[in-house]
Amino acid sequence: MSARLPPSNPAGFLAALIAFASLAWVCPSLAAPLAAFCGPDRCTGPAPFLPLRVQALRGAASTPGDFDFYVLSLSWSSGFCETPAGAGARGQCDAGANLGFVVHGLWPQYEHGYPSDCGPAARVPSRVALQGAQGLYPDEGLARHEWQKHGTCSGKSPTDYFADVRRARDSIVIPSPFVAAKEKQTWTPIDITRAFIAANARLRPGMLGVACANGVLQEVRICFSKDLRDFHACPEVSRQGCRVREISVPPIL
Numbered sequence: 001m002s003a004r005l006p007p008s009n010p011a012g013f014l015a016a017l018i019a020f021a022s023l024a025w026v027c028p029s030l031a032a033p034l035a036a037f038c039g040p041d042r043c044t045g046p047a048p049f050l051p052l053r054v055q056a057l058r059g060a061a062s063t064p065g066d067f068d069f070y071v072l073s074l075s076w077s078s079g080f081c082e083t084p085a086g087a088g089a090r091g092q093c094d095a096g097a098n099l100g101f102v103v104h105g106l107w108p109q110y111e112h113g114y115p116s117d118c119g120p121a122a123r124v125p126s127r128v129a130l131q132g133a134q135g136l137y138p139d140e141g142l143a144r145h146e147w148q149k150h151g152t153c154s155g156k157s158p159t160d161y162f163a164d165v166r167r168a169r170d171s172i173v174i175p176s177p178f179v180a181a182k183e184k185q186t187w188t189p190i191d192i193t194r195a196f197i198a199a200n201a202r203l204r205p206g207m208l209g210v211a212c213a214n215g216v217l218q219e220v221r222i223c224f225s226k227d228l229r230d231f232h233a234c235p236e237v238s239r240q241g242c243r244v245r246e247i248s249v250p251p252i253l
Contacts, residue, residue: 062115065155067108092138118153125158132162209241
């Protein structure tokens with residue numbers, strides 16, 4: 001007599017499928033592969049700090065102005081220059097560039113995931129708008145890229161978006177050990193976090209994260225309210241920070 005298979009259970013299968021989908025939403029790192037750390041239009045490979053890697057959409061398409069808060073990502077320039085992508089970055093990684101923390105981006109963010117490439121909006125910012133970004137990004141190419149990918153989701157014009165980038169950057173006090181760092185330093189991620197908290201009133205644990213790649217500082221990411229008037233609690237950004245015990249901070253070039 002042949003063995004009998006248990007009856008199918010469509011309801012049970014559907015419940016399991018919904019549970020997996022919920023897990024992927026709440027904890028995307030369990031359901032999605034690691035993405036690459038990207039600098040100015042360049043990527044260097046898998047990185048352990050990827051709080052923004054999952055794109056979440058509210059509806060069929062990203063709607064400009066529909067987001068919860070901003071993330072200001074400050075890139076440690078000489079850390080990027082130690083990556084394979086940075087090795088070919090002219091200007092930014094030349095000796096004497098004298099760049100410390102530079103703006104990687106100001107990113108509209110959901111509590112889980114982020115919008116990108118929103119429209120309709122000017123895909124290429126004008127020369128006048130780009131003039132407002134001078135001195136923020138390490139090169140103009142990154143400014144254009146950041147507008148197209150993230151700025152178009154702000155609900156602002158290119159000119160107003162870059163003005164907001166400057167406003168956010170100017171509101172951050174860089175801790176003194178990073179201002180003129182001419183010698184290589186070794187820090188723990190928590191001490192970098194504490195240094196930024198000590199230098200910036202109202203900034204608290206859970207409102208920022210530290211990014212590293214291959215044991216080298218890459219970025220500090222600070223969360224702002226949507227109106228940029230205050231900092232914003234962002235557990236998804238904070239808890240997925242750099243998890244190595246110590247990280248190297250290369251000197252300013």
